Amino acid sequence: MSGHRTYINLGLGACLSASLSAFAADAPTVHVYNWFDYIGPTTLKDFQRDTGINPVYDTFDSGEVLEAKLMTGHSGYDVVVASNFILPALIKAGALQKLDRSQLTNLQHIDPVLLEKLRANDPDNQYAVPYLWGTDGIGYNVDKVRAALGDQAPVNSWDLLFKEENLAKLSQCGVGVLDAPAEIIPIALHYLGLPPNSSNPADYKKAEALLLKLRPYITYFNSSKIQTDLANGDICVALTWSGTVFGAMQAANEAAKGVKIEYSIPVEGAPLWSDNLVMVKDGSNPQQGLAFINYLLRPEVIAPATNLALTANANKEATALLSDEVHKFSNIYPSAEVIAKAFTLQPQPHEIERVRTRSWSNIKNGQ
Known part of the structure; x- marks a missing residue:
C-alpha cells in the first residue's frame, strides 16, 4: 500500500519528463505523479506519439508525500496514482475530481x-x-525457514509470525516487518479475530499486547530494506507487500546464489490494496488527464x-500479454478464493x- 515499492532507478521519471518536455x-x-518504476518502459513516449x-x-x-501534496492543494498535477487507503480522506477533502466515465471507454477491461x-x-x-x-x-527464505521450523513450518498461515514459539526460532535468521502501522496493526487485529478496521480503542490495546510480546524477536521495522535483505539471505522472513517479495525473488534468481524466496498469502485472509488512477480536482488539463487514464487502461499498455x-x-484482457516471469510467480495473481477472503483497509477517525x-x-520501542 502506501510506500510499497523498493525499486531502483529513482531518476527515471525526471529524465523522461525532461526529455519529453523538450521534445514537445x-x-x-x-x-502525472506516480510511484517510480511503476509504468511500462516506453509508455510515456508511446502515449505522446499516439x-x-x-x-x-x-x-x-512515499504515499505520505503524495497525500500531503494533494491535501495542500495546487499540486500542479492532473493525474496521480493513489492507494485505496488514502482515497476516503482525499474524497472528503474535495481533492479529487469525479471521473467522466463516458470518456473512459477502456473501463470495460477492468x-x-x-x-x-x-x-x-x-x-x-x-x-x-x-x-x-x-x-x-509473508516473504520467506524456503531453506532457512525449513531449517528453523522443520518441514511442517506453517508458511501459509499468520501463525508463522504471530505465534511466539515460531518467531523466536525465526529470529535467529532475521525477521523484517513493514514500518506501516496502518497495515500491521489491522493484520494483528484480524489474527486475533477482531475487525481489522476496528474503531474500538480496546481492540488496539489487544493488538499492541500481541505485537509487544513478539517485539523481541523482530530484527527491524523498515519498509525499504526488506527486498534487498530477503534477496541476499540477510533475513529469512518478512511481513511485507507482495511486490517487494517478487522483487526479492527476481533479484535472488538473477544472483544465482541459491537463495530461494517464496511469497504466501495466509489462509486466514490478508489485506488487498490497489494503487488507483485519480484526477486532481484543481488540475489544469482535465481532458488530457482523462485521455491519459484511458490510455493506461489499454491491455497492451498496462501489461508492461x-x-x-x-x-x-x-x-482482465492484459493477462495473456504478461511475461513468463509474471506467470511463473503464481501469487502475483491470487486465486478467486484468496481474493474473496482478502480485506480492504480503511482510514480510521482521528482519535x-x-x-x-x-x-x-x-x-x-518495545515498551
Whole structure:
C-alpha cells in the first residue's frame, strides 16, 4: 500500500519528463505523479506519439508525500496514482475530481471483482480506477525457514509470525516487518479475530499486547530494506507487500546464489490494496488527464507495467500479454478464493489514528 515499492532507478521519471518536455514544448500537456518504476518502459513516449499530448511525469516513493501534496492543494498535477487507503480522506477533502466515465471507454477491461473491492474506499467507483494491485503477506527464505521450523513450518498461515514459539526460532535468521502501522496493526487485529478496521480503542490495546510480546524477536521495522535483505539471505522472513517479495525473488534468481524466496498469502485472509488512477480536482488539463487514464487502461499498455513492477494489474484482457516471469510467480495473481477472503483497509477517525500511532510507537520501542 502506501510506500510499497523498493525499486531502483529513482531518476527515471525526471529524465523522461525532461526529455519529453523538450521534445514537445508547445504540445498539450498532462502532469502525472506516480510511484517510480511503476509504468511500462516506453509508455510515456508511446502515449505522446499516439495522442500528441506531452506527459510531464514525476515520481514519488512515499504515499505520505503524495497525500500531503494533494491535501495542500495546487499540486500542479492532473493525474496521480493513489492507494485505496488514502482515497476516503482525499474524497472528503474535495481533492479529487469525479471521473467522466463516458470518456473512459477502456473501463470495460477492468475486473469487476476489483472494482467491487475498491468500493470500500470509493463507494460508487466515482473517483478512482484500479491500476496495479497486490496483497500484504509473508516473504520467506524456503531453506532457512525449513531449517528453523522443520518441514511442517506453517508458511501459509499468520501463525508463522504471530505465534511466539515460531518467531523466536525465526529470529535467529532475521525477521523484517513493514514500518506501516496502518497495515500491521489491522493484520494483528484480524489474527486475533477482531475487525481489522476496528474503531474500538480496546481492540488496539489487544493488538499492541500481541505485537509487544513478539517485539523481541523482530530484527527491524523498515519498509525499504526488506527486498534487498530477503534477496541476499540477510533475513529469512518478512511481513511485507507482495511486490517487494517478487522483487526479492527476481533479484535472488538473477544472483544465482541459491537463495530461494517464496511469497504466501495466509489462509486466514490478508489485506488487498490497489494503487488507483485519480484526477486532481484543481488540475489544469482535465481532458488530457482523462485521455491519459484511458490510455493506461489499454491491455497492451498496462501489461508492461506489471512485467516491470511484478505487481498485478486490474485489466482482465492484459493477462495473456504478461511475461513468463509474471506467470511463473503464481501469487502475483491470487486465486478467486484468496481474493474473496482478502480485506480492504480503511482510514480510521482521528482519535483512533492517534491511538494506533501511540501503540505503534510503543511497539517499535518495545515498551
